[in-house]
Amino acid sequence: MSNSLLFRQATLPGGEQADVLVRDGLIAEIGTISSEASRVLDAAGLRILPGLVDLHTHLREPGFEASETILTGSQAAAAGGYTTVFPMANTSPVADNASVVELELSRGREAGYVQVQPIGAVTAGLAGTALADLKGMADSRARVRVFSDDGKCVHDPLVMRRALEYVSAFDGVIAQHAQEPRLTEQAQMNEGELASRLGLAGWPAIAEETIIARDVLIAESVGAALHICHLSTAGSVDVVRWAKQRGIRVTAEVTPHHLLLTEDLAESYDARFKVNPPLRTSEDVLAVRRGLADGTIDIVATDHAPHPSESKECEWDVAAFGMVGLESALSIVLLTMVETGELSWVDVERVMSRTPAQIGRLDWQGLSVGAPARLTLVDPGARQVFATEHLAGRSTNSPYLGRVLPGRIVYTAFEGYLTVDDGALVPAETVAGHALDYAMQRGVPRG
Amino acid sequence: MTANTVMQSADVARAITRIAHEILESNRGSDNLVLLGIPTRGVTLADRIAAAIHAIDGADVPRGSLDVTMYRDDLQSNPLREPSPTAVPVDIDQATVVLVDDVLYSGRTVRAALDALTDFGRPDVVRLAVLIDRGHRELPIRADYVGKNLPSSPGERINVCLVETDGVDAVEIDRGDDA
Amino acid sequence: MIPHLLSTRDLSRESAISLLDTAEDMAILGHRDNKKLPALRGKTIVNLFYEDSTRTRISFEVAQKRLSADVINFSAKGSSVSKGESFKDTILTLRELGVDGVVIRHPSSGAPQLLAERDWIDVPVVNAGDGTHEHPTQALLDAFTLRKNIHGADSRGRGLDGAHVIIVGDILHSRVARSNVWLLEHLGARVTVVAPVTLIPAGASRWPITISHDLDSALSQPVDAVMMLRVQSERMRDAYFPNAHEYSQGWGLTEERFAALSPQTLVMHPGPMNRGLEICSTAADSAQSVILQQVANGVFVRMSVLYSILTGTSEVPHE
Numbered sequence: 010m011s012n013s014l015l016f017r018q019a020t021l022p023g024g025e026q027a028d029v030l031v032r033d034g035l036i037a038e039i040g041t042i043s044s045e046a047s048r049v050l051d052a053a054g055l056r057i058l059p060g061l062v063d064l065h066t067h068l069r070e071p072g073f074e075a076s077e078t079i080l081t082g083s084q085a086a087a088a089g090g091y092t093t094v095f096p097m098a099n100t101s102p103v104a105d106n107a108s109v110v111e112l113e114l115s116r117g118r119e120a121g122y123v124q125v126q127p128i129g130a131v132t133a134g135l136a137g138t139a140l141a142d143l144k145g146m147a148d149s150r151a152r153v154r155v156f157s158d159d160g161k162c163v164h165d166p167l168v169m170r171r172a173l174e175y176v177s178a179f180d181g182v183i184a185q186h187a188q189e190p191r192l193t194e195q196a197q198m199n200e201g202e203l204a205s206r207l208g209l210a211g212w213p214a215i216a217e218e219t220i221i222a223r224d225v226l227i228a229e230s231v232g233a234a235l236h237i238c239h240l241s242t243a244g245s246v247d248v249v250r251w252a253k254q255r256g257i258r259v260t261a262e263v264t265p266h267h268l269l270l271t272e273d274l275a276e277s278y279d280a281r282f283k284v285n286p287p288l289r290t291s292e293d294v295l296a297v298r299r300g301l302a303d304g305t306i307d308i309v310a311t312d313h314a315p316h317p318s319e320s321k322e323c324e325w326d327v328a329a330f331g332m333v334g335l336e337s338a339l340s341i342v343l344l345t346m347v348e349t350g351e352l353s354w355v356d357v358e359r360v361m362s363r364t365p366a367q368i369g370r371l372d373w374q375g376l377s378v379g380a381p382a383r384l385t386l387v388d389p390g391a392r393q394v395f396a397t398e399h400l401a402g403r404s405t406n407s408p409y410l411g412r413v414l415p416g417r418i419v420y421t422a423f424e425g426y427l428t429v430d431d432g433a434l435v436p437a438e439t440v441a442g443h444a445l446d447y448a449m450q451r452g453v454p455r456g
Numbered sequence: 457m458t459a460n461t462v463m464q465s466a467d468v469a470r471a472i473t474r475i476a477h478e479i480l481e482s483n484r485g486s487d488n489l490v491l492l493g494i495p496t497r498g499v500t501l502a503d504r505i506a507a508a509i510h511a512i513d514g515a516d517v518p519r520g521s522l523d524v525t526m527y528r529d530d531l532q533s534n535p536l537r538e539p540s541p542t543a544v545p546v547d548i549d550q551a552t553v554v555l556v557d558d559v560l561y562s563g564r565t566v567r568a569a570l571d572a573l574t575d576f577g578r579p580d581v582v583r584l585a586v587l588i589d590r591g592h593r594e595l596p597i598r599a600d601y602v603g604k605n606l607p608s609s610p611g612e613r614i615n616v617c618l619v620e621t622d623g624v625d626a627v628e629i630d631r632g633d634d635a
Numbered sequence: 636m637i638p639h640l641l642s643t644r645d646l647s648r649e650s651a652i653s654l655l656d657t658a659e660d661m662a663i664l665g666h667r668d669n670k671k672l673p674a675l676r677g678k679t680i681v682n683l684f685y686e687d688s689t690r691t692r693i694s695f696e697v698a699q700k701r702l703s704a705d706v707i708n709f710s711a712k713g714s715s716v717s718k719g720e721s722f723k724d725t726i727l728t729l730r731e732l733g734v735d736g737v738v739i740r741h742p743s744s745g746a747p748q749l750l751a752e753r754d755w756i757d758v759p760v761v762n763a764g765d766g767t768h769e770h771p772t773q774a775l776l777d778a779f780t781l782r783k784n785i786h787g788a789d790s791r792g793r794g795l796d797g798a799h800v801i802i803v804g805d806i807l808h809s810r811v812a813r814s815n816v817w818l819l820e821h822l823g824a825r826v827t828v829v830a831p832v833t834l835i836p837a838g839a840s841r842w843p844i845t846i847s848h849d850l851d852s853a854l855s856q857p858v859d860a861v862m863m864l865r866v867q868s869e870r871m872r873d874a875y876f877p878n879a880h881e882y883s884q885g886w887g888l889t890e891e892r893f894a895a896l897s898p899q900t901l902v903m904h905p906g907p908m909n910r911g912l913e914i915c916s917t918a919a920d921s922a923q924s925v926i927l928q929q930v931a932n933g934v935f936v937r938m939s940v941l942y943s944i945l946t947g948t949s950e951v952p953h954e
Contacts, residue, residue, distance in 0.1 A: 200837045201837055201838045202836075202837065202838025202839070202841045202842075203838070204837065204838075205807075205836030205837050205838050205839055206644070206813070206838075206842075207744055207745065207768060208744030208745070208765070208766045208767035208768030208769070208810060208813065209744050209745070209766075209767075209768075210767075211837050213837075277748075277752070278744075278745030278746075278748050278749055319721055319723075322721075322723050322753075323721055323722050323723060324722055324741070324743035324745065324746045324749065325743060325744065325745050326743045326744065326766070327722070327743060523660065525674075526664070526672040526673065526674040526702075526942070527672070527673055527674075531674060531946040531947065532946060532947075534947065535947050536943060536946060536947025537946070537947065538653060538656070538657060539657055539660040539661075539942075540660070541659070541660060541663060541791075542660065542663055542664060543663070571673065575667065575669040575671070575672075576667060576669070
C-alpha cells in the first residue's frame with residue numbers, strides 16, 4: 010500500500026474498461042478493484058497502454074550534450090509516453106565498446122525516467138571498415154543486442170555480411186541505415202521535380218531501396234536477423250514485403266514524420282524539415298502507412314534527433330539532418346493511423362511497444378499481472394496546438410510546432426512510479442529518488 | 457461625384473495659342489528654343505505648343521520629353537512610380553528650354569525637372585509653361601506662361617483631358633465630395 | 636511593386652514586363668554623358684557575396700552607383716564568415732549597421748529566401764544567384780536582350796510571345812537555366828532545353844519546356860536564340876558525361892553547327908565562356924552574338940530591379 014497507484018476506469022487497448030493497480034513496481038491487479046491504494050487516479054476516458062518502446066533514439070550523450078543528454082532525452086521520452094529507449098551509437102566517443110554502452114546504461118538508470126538500452130556500433134568509430142567490439146558490448150552489463158551505424162550506412166557488403174553473421178551467434182540484430190553513399194553525395198532532399206526546382210541536390214529513393222534489397226539477400230544467405238531503420242519509400246515497402254514473403258528474417262521501422270510529412274515542406278527552405286532519410290512524396294507516405302497497417306513495417310520508431318538552434322537556423326544545405334520526435338510520436342500515430350482507421354489501439358500497442366521490445370530482444374510482458382509497471386495513459390480526445398512547451402528535451406527542432414495534434418499523455422509510469430503526472434513531467438530529483446528506491450528494492454546493480 | 461468643366465475644347469486651344477505667342481514674344485522668335493514636356497500630358501502639350509509656334513512663324517521647334525521620376529523627392533513616401541521615357545532630341549547647352557506641364561501645384565515636379573535638366577546640360581535660360589496653375593506652391597517656383605489660373609482647394613482634383621490621351625480636350629475640377 | 640526579387644518563378648508577367656520597361660528607361664538615361672540618377676540617394680545597399688563573382692558584383696555595383704546609392708561590398712573571403720560566423724549572425728550585424736537593401740549571392744540554394752522571410756532583417760532582398768536555384772537578374776537581362784533584338788524600339792510593354800529559345804548545356808546545375816525557364820514561360824516564349832540525359836534535372840518533364848538530347852535536331856527548327864550554358868569540368872569526374880571532346884561534339888556550338896545556324900538566330904551565353912568547349916570563338920564573336928549586349932543590359936536591368944524594390948511604399952496607388 011505504501012508504493013501503490015490505482016488507475017480507475019482506464020480503457021484497455023482492446024476497449025474494455027478496467028482498474029489497474031500498481032504495487033512495488035509491478036502490475037498487481039487488473040479488473041474491478043476494491044482495494045485501497047496510496048494514490049487513486051481517475052483514468053476514465055484515458056487509454057492505457059504498456060509503456061512505449063523506441064528502438065531508434067539519439068540521446069547525444071556522451072559528446073553532444075548541447076543538443077541532448079541522457080537525462081533530458083529520457084525526459085522527452087517520458088513526456089511522449091515512452092518507458093524504454095534505444096539510443097543510437099553515434100555519440101562521441103562512439104558507442105563501439107563496452108565502456109561507452111555501460112556509461113549510457115548507468116546514466117539512464119540514474120535519471121530513472123525510462124530504461125535506456127544502448128545500441129552498439131557495427132563498425133569501430135562508425136568508419137564502416139573494422140567491426141566494433143560487438144561481443145564485448147553484448148557481454149557487457151548493457152547486454153547490447155541491437156547494433157547499428159545509424160547516421161551512416163554499413164555500405165561495404167563484406168562488412169555487412171560479416172556483421173550479420175557475427176552477431177547471430179548471440180541473437181543480435183543489425184539495424185541498417187539504408188543509404189547508398191555514392192548515390193547520396195551532397196544530397197539534400199527527396200529527388201524529384203521539387204528538389205530540381207528548389208536547386209537542392211536530390212536524394213533518390215533507389216539509394217535506400219538498393220541497400221535494403223542487397224541486405225535482405227545477404228541476411229537470407231547467412232540466415233541472420235536484419236532490421237531496417239526509418240524506411241521511407243514505397244519501393245522500400247515493396248522490397249521488405251517481398252523479403253518477408255520469402256521468409257527472410259527482416260523487420261522494418263517507419264518514423265512518425267514519414268507517416269505524415271512530405272517533401273513539399275522543403276519549399277520554405279526551413280531546415281526543421283531537413284531529415285535523413287528525407288521527407289518523401291505523398292505517394293510514399295501512403296505506401297508506408299499501408300505497409301505499417303499490413304504488417305510489412307513492424308514498428309514505429311522516432312529517430313528522435315535533437316539539434317541546437319544554430320544547426321537549424323541556417324542555410325538548408327549547411328543545416329543538420331534530423332528532427333526531435335519522442336514527445337509527438339504517439340500523437341502522429343493517432344493522427345495518421347488510428348484516426349484514419351488503419352490501426353486499432355491493439356495495433357498501436359504492437360507497433361509502439363511489443364514488437365520494438367521484441368526486436369530489441371527485451372522481455373516484454375505488456376499489461377499483465379506481475380509485469381513491470383511500465384504504463385502510458387493517453388487522452389485520445391485531447392487536441393492541442395503543438396508548441397515548444399510540449400517539448401521536454403533540450404532541443405526544439407520539431408517539425409510539428411504550430412500544428413494541431415491529437416492525443417495528450419496524461420500519465421507515464423516507469424517501474425511503478427510516475428514520470429508524467431497529470432500531463433506534467435515529474436521533476437528530475439523526484440524521479441531519481443524513485444529510481445534509487447526501486448533499485449535498492451529490486452537489487453538492480455547501480456552504475 | 458461632381459466634376460465641373462472649367463475649360464472646354466476651344467478654351468484649351470486658345471490657351472495653347474496664347475502660350476505659343478508669349479513664348480515667341482519673350483524669346484524674340486524661335487531661335488534656340490527647345491520644348492521639353494513632362495510626361496504624360498506635358499509631352500502632348502509641348503507637341504501642341506510646337507504646332508502652334510509652327511503655325512505662327514513657320515519654325516520647327518525641337519521638342520522632347522523629360523521624365524522626372526528618378527529625381528522626385530517623394531520616391532519613398534508614395535507607391536512605386538514607374539518611369540516614363542525621356543527623349544531629349546538636341547543638345548540643350550546654351551538653349552532656351554521651355555518645360556511644359558499640364559498642372560502646376562506644389563512645384564515639386566518642376567524642381568525635379570530642373571535637377572533632371574542639369575544632368576543633360578546647361579541651358580542659357582529655362583522657362584516654365586503650364587496649362588493650369590492651381591496654386592498651393594510648396595517651393596519658390598512660378599510659371600512663366602500660364603493657360604489659366606485656377607484657384608482650388610487641396611481637397612479638389614484638377615483633371616486635364618487631352619484628345620491624344622483622353623479623347624477630348626477639357627479641364628475639369630472634381631470637388632471630390634465622395635470622400 | 637515587388638518586395639523582393641528572389642526568383643523569376645514567382646514574378647508575374649505584368650511585373651516582369653514592367654521591370655523590362657523600366658530597364659528601357661534606364662538604358663536611355665545610360666547613354667547620357669552624366670549617367671548618374673539620384674533615385675537611391677541616401678540608400679545603403681550591401682552586396683553580400685558568399686561566392687566569388689566579379690562579373691555579377693560589378694554589374695550590380697555599377698547599377699547601384701548610377702542610382703546614387705551608397706554601396707558596401709561584403710565578400711565572404713576575408714570577412715568574419717571565414718572565421719566561422721553563421722549566416723544569421725552576419726545578417727543580424729548588417730541589420731544593426733542599418734542597410735536599406737541586400738543583394739545576395741550565396742552557394743546555398745534558398746539563402747536569399749531565408750533572408751527575406753525570417754525576421755533577421757527587414758529590407759528588400761535581391762537574389763544575385765543562389766546555389767543551383769535561381770539567378771533572376773540574369774534571366775531578366777537575357778529577356779531584355781531578346782526583346783530588344785526581336786522588337787527593337789517597339790519593345791516597351793511587350794513580352795516574348797511566340798519566340799523560340801533553346802537552352803543548351805548543364806541544366807541540372809544551372810540557376811540561370813531555371814530562372815530563364817520560368818521567365819521565358821511567363822513572357823510567352825517557347826523553350827527547348829538540350830543536354831545529355833544526365834544533365835537534365837529529375838522531374839523536369841513537368842516543367843513548361845521541351846526536352847531534347849539532340850542539339851542538331853533542335854537546331855533544325857526555327858530558333859530565335861540559342862543560349863549556351865557554361866559546362867564545368869568537375870562534372871566529368873562525377874560521370875555526367877565522358878569527356879570534354881564528346882561533350883563538345885554532342886552539345887557544343889561548334890564551327891559546323893554555327894555555320895548551319897540561321898543568321899537570324901541570336902547567340903547568347905551568360906558568361907564566363909569556355910571557348911572551345913560549349914561554344915566556338917567564331918560563334919561567340921560573330922555578328923549574331925549578343926553576349927556583350929547581355930553584359931551592358933545587365934546594368935540597366937539591375938538598375939530597374941533596384942529602383943523598383945527600393946523605392947515606393949507597398950500601398951495601392953491612389954492616382
